[in-house]
Structure formats: structure tokens, C-alpha cells
Amino acid sequence: xxxxxxxxxxxxxxxxxxxNLSISLTNVTSLVLIGPSGSGKTTLLRVLAGxxxxxxxxxxxxxxxxxxxxxxxxxxxxxxxxxxxxxxxxPHLSAEExxxxxxxxxxxxxxxxxxxxxxxxxxxxxLTGHKDKKPAQLSGGQQQRIALCRTAALKPEVMLLDEPxxxxxxxxxxxVLDLVHGLQKEGIELIMVTHEMGFAASAAxxxxxxxxxxxxxxxxxxxxxKNNPNTRINAFISKVLKY
Ligand SMILES: Nc1ncnc2c1ncn2[C@@H]1O[C@H](COP(=O)(O)OP(=O)(O)O)[C@@H](O)[C@H]1O
Ligand SMILES: [Mg+2]
Numbered sequence: 165x166x167x168x169x170x171x172x173x174x175x176x177x178x179x180x181x182x183x184n185l186s187i188s189l190t191n192v193t194s195l196v197l198i199g200p201s202g203s204g205k206t207t208l209l210r211v212l213a214g215x216x217x218x219x220x221x222x223x224x225x226x227x228x229x230x231x232x233x234x235x236x237x238x239x240x241x242x243x244x245x246x247x248x249x250x251x252x253x254x255p256h257l258s259a260e261e262x263x264x265x266x267x268x269x270x271x272x273x274x275x276x277x278x279x280x281x282x283x284x285x286x287x288x289x290x291l292t293g294h295k296d297k298k299p300a301q302l303s304g305g306q307q308q309r310i311a312l313c314r315t316a317a318l319k320p321e322v323m324l325l326d327e328p329x330x331x332x333x334x335x336x337x338x339x340v341l342d343l344v345h346g347l348q349k350e351g352i353e354l355i356m357v358t359h360e361m362g363f364a365a366s367a368a369x370x371x372x373x374x375x376x377x378x379x380x381x382x383x384x385x386x387x388x389x390k391n392n393p394n395t396r397i398n399a400f401i402s403k404v405l406k407y
Contacts (some may be wrong), residue, residue: 185208185377187382188378196355196358197358197372203377211365212324242318243313245318247311253353260296262310291309300335306335326356328340
């Protein structure tokens with residue numbers, strides 16, 4: 165993907181969640197955002213998803229300007245897939261119906277087409293045995309994997325993931341990250357916020373470190389994680405990796 169952000173600002177009650185943030189990236193397939201709590205990572209993802217309107221600044225994704233009038237947002241949201249920390253599934257629907265419903269209702273696929281797409285993904289990620297279960301009958305890890313499949317089924321131009329493992333019991337983290345890795349291998353491009361530094365280091369092709377609504381550093385994972393001269397970034401990384 166190409167991502168060009170210029171002077172992006174978003175205030176909440178006079179506090180700058182995004183503070184004149186700019187970046188220009190080309191040929192990135194897996195962009196990972198890291199940084200301390202409150203640094204603006206979620207706000208940036210929500211703006212990119214078209215769920216939050218900036219106060220100032222411009223964004224281009226793959227050359228196309230992101231505009232914030234209702235009509236533009238409507239078509240933008242159809243092109244972008246979003247998965248947040250938890251509670252992503254409709255509780256009253258089976259796993260399979262969770263994947264099928266947005267495909268038929270929002271994207272206009274026939275039920276047969278939607279079913280075929282759902283089954284391909286369920287089978288690819290060894291979830292077929294769970295297709296008839298409701299979210300409450302699934303573990304947190306299974307629920308989040310279904311949520312990722314549901315979003316991937318929409319074939320989004322870019323998938324935005326906000327700490328998809330942070331609400332999970334630790335034993336489920338790996339299976340969810342494995343699925344994200346599988347999606348990458350299928351060619352899905354993503355922007356992901358995570359505190360899983362091992363995953364960021366191994367799966368990202370570009371890392372952005374955010375602090376106080378700004379980008380403190382960005383580069384290839386090895387530039388960010390190995391012998392970073394920035395003391396603030398080093399302090400954060402050692403803290404996250406301490407135990
Ligand atoms: N809807 C909101 N209303 C008020 N303040 C918000 C809202 N969303 C985010 N903020 C504030 O913006 C800052 C950045 O938050 P956020 O983007 O959630 O950071 P991160 O995801 O890096 O933890 C924080 O100070 C947060 O309190
Ligand atoms: Mg956040």
C-alpha cells in the first residue's frame with residue numbers, strides 16, 4: 165500500500181490525540197504501530213477507518229484521498245476492514261453467519277457466493293468444526309479468529325487491526341497471531357497496533373513508534389528494535405519486554 169498523511173490533527177477536549185502527524189510510505193504491506201498507551205494509535209486507526217473525523221490534515225491511501233463527507237465515507241468503509249480488541253462478533257449469530265451476513269447485506273453477494281467465501285476461509289484456518297457455534301460457545305481466541313476471517317472475507321484493500329490479542333488469555337495469542345500471519349501470506353495488507361513486539365519484529369515490514377500524538381520514529385523493524393539510539397523508544401521496548 166501507499167500511505168501519505170500530512171499534518172493530521174485530532175483534538176479531544178483541547179488535548180491533541182494526533183498532533184500534526186505526517187508520514188509518507190510506499191510499498192508497505194504490513195505496517196505495525198507501537199507506542200505507549202495514550203499515544204494516539206487507536207485514534208489514528210479510527211481516522212484511517214473513517215470512523216473518526218480529523219480536525220485538520222489530509223490522508224491518501226493508494227493515491228486516493230480520504231474524504232470525510234458521508235458519501236465518501238460510506239464507500240471508504242466498504243474498502244477498509246477493521247478488527248478491534250474484542251466484542252467483534254454478533255452474539256446471536258453462528259460463526260458462519262457472522263461471516264456471511266456482511267457479505268450479503270453490505271457487499272451484495274448472493275448467499276451461495278458468501279457461503280463459498282466463508283467456507284474457504286474457515287477451512288483454510290481450521291475453523292470449519294466451529295462454524296455452527298455462537299460466539300458464547302467459542303473461546304476468545306476462536307472468536308477473534310472468526311472476526312479476522314469475517315473481515316478478510318470482505319477482501320478489504322487494507323485491514324486495520326487494533327490490538328487484536330490484547331483482550332485474550334495468553335494461551336490464545338499465538339493462534340490469533342498465526343492467523344494474522346496466514347492472512348499476510350494470502351496477500352492481505354494490514355495496519356496493526358500491537359504490544360506483541362516479537363510479532364512486530366518478525367511480521368512487519370515497517371514500524372511506526374508513536375508518542376504523544378506524533379511519530380517519534382519509523383523504519384524497518386530492525387531499525388526500530390535493534391540498538392535504537394532513541395532513549396524513549398529503548399525505554400518503552402525494554403519495559404514491554406522486561407518479563
Ligand atoms: N473519544 C475520545 N474522547 C476523549 N478523549 C479521547 C477519545 N479517544 C481518545 N482520546 C484521548 O486521546 C489520546 C490518545 O488516545 P488513543 O488514540 O486511544 O491512544 P492509544 O491507542 O495509543 O492508547 C488519549 O489521551 C485519550 O484519552
Ligand atoms: Mg489504543
